[in-house]
Amino acid sequence: KQEVTQIPAALSVPEGENLVLNCSFTDSAIYNLQWFRQDPGKGLTSLLLIQSSQREQTSGRLNASLDKSSGRSTLYIAASQPGDSATYLCAKTDNYGQNFVFGPGTRLSVLP
Amino acid sequence: DTEVTQTPKHLVMGMTNKKSLKCEQHMGHRAMYWYKQKAKKPPELMFVYSYEKLSINESVPSRFSPECPNSSLLNLHLHALQPEDSALYLCASSRGGLSEQFFGPGTRLTVL
Numbered sequence: 001k002q003e004v005t006q007i008p009a010a011l012s013v014p015e016g017e018n019l020v021l022n023c024s025f026t027d028s029a030i031y032n033l034q035w036f037r038q039d040p041g042k043g044l045t046s047l048l049l050i051q052s053s054q055r056e057q058t059s060g061r062l063n064a065s066l067d068k069s070s071g072r073s074t075l076y077i078a079a080s081q082p083g084d085s086a087t088y089l090c091a092k093t094d095n096y097g098q099n100f101v102f103g104p105g106t107r108l109s110v111l112p
Numbered sequence: 113d114t115e116v117t118q119t120p121k122h123l124v125m126g127m128t129n130k131k132s133l134k135c136e137q138h139m140g141h142r143a144m145y146w147y148k149q150k151a152k153k154p155p156e157l158m159f160v161y162s163y164e165k166l167s168i169n170e171s172v173p174s175r176f177s178p179e180c181p182n183s184s185l186l187n188l189h190l191h192a193l194q195p196e197d198s199a200l201y202l203c204a205s206s207r208g209g210l211s212e213q214f215f216g217p218g219t220r221l222t223v224l
Contacts, residue, residue, distance in 0.1 A: 031210050043118075043202055044155070044215040089154055093210060100145070100213065102154035 003027075004092060004103035012109040017080050021106045023073040023090035031095045033073050035064050037086040038105070044089065047075070080110045116216035118203050124222045125193065133188040133219050135203030143209050144186040146178060147202040149218070155202055161186060162209040193223045 003026045013019055023033070032051045036044040048057045048064040050073065056065040063076040073090055091102040116137045125131050135144065143162040147155035160167040161180040175197075177189040186203060200220055204213040 032212075034212060036215075041200070041220070043116075043217040044204075046212055046214055049212040091154075091213075096209070100157050102156075104154055 004090065004101050006088075006090060006103035006106050008106060009104070010107040010109075012111065013080055014111050015080060015082060017110075018076070018078050019080055019108075021075040021077070021088050021108070023075070023103050025071050025073075025092050025101075025103075027092075027094065028068060028071060029094045030068060030092050033064075033066055033090060033092045035062075035073075035075050036089045036091065038089060039086050047088075077108075080108075082110050082112045084108060084110050116203055116205055116214055118201075118216035118219050120219060121217070122220045122222075124224065125190070126224050127193060127195070129193075130189070130191045132190065133201055133203075133221075135186040135188075135205075135216055137184055137205040137214075139205065139214070140183075141205035141207050141214075142183055143206045143211070144180065144183075145204040145206075145213065146176075146186070146188050147204065149200045149202055151199075159188075160209065190221075193221075195223050197221065198223045 005024045007022050030052050034049045035047040038044050050057050050066040061078040066073045087105040087107045089102050089105040093100045119134045145160050146158040149155040158169050158172045159178040175192050179187040200218045202218045203216045206213045
């Protein structure tokens, strides 16, 4: 059974801190991994996509890495802001693109 | 147009009603998806249409019926739903089955 986990489940930091969110998966048959943010009651916003042949992707203050051998991905947020407060989810798809599995998410609060 | 749109935003229905959810994208994507998300849980994949071919999550009950009239439009027909089907229903699209997914804002469904 595919399983994606995320730690921590919740995180509260003061504004300006750099932080790391973790995503782990048990199935090594990964084609790509995608990070999303979700605001309460809203849809998902795509942040970064890393293909299995890549090791990292960057967008602004966000950097995501992928280590297939250890089954891990991290999302690094630099200089956090209150507007970054949301739930962050990672999701992986297998080589067939038929199984897109989400982790449970990390709920982030950035305090002003 | 870089959006996935969903209608209606909110839907309240009785257990004997028949209703439909609609999803549309004009990004030329050839894969579209339906997800179900319960409160404080990650989205769960229900159906995938990739190049007009349907893939089903075997655990989805038959009271949910997807339809893809063309590559830009995806419907989810609902019939004889149960109160436990109340959830946020999310639609997503991607260029192909292995590409980055873009999500709509969701339809909040309440079954009385």
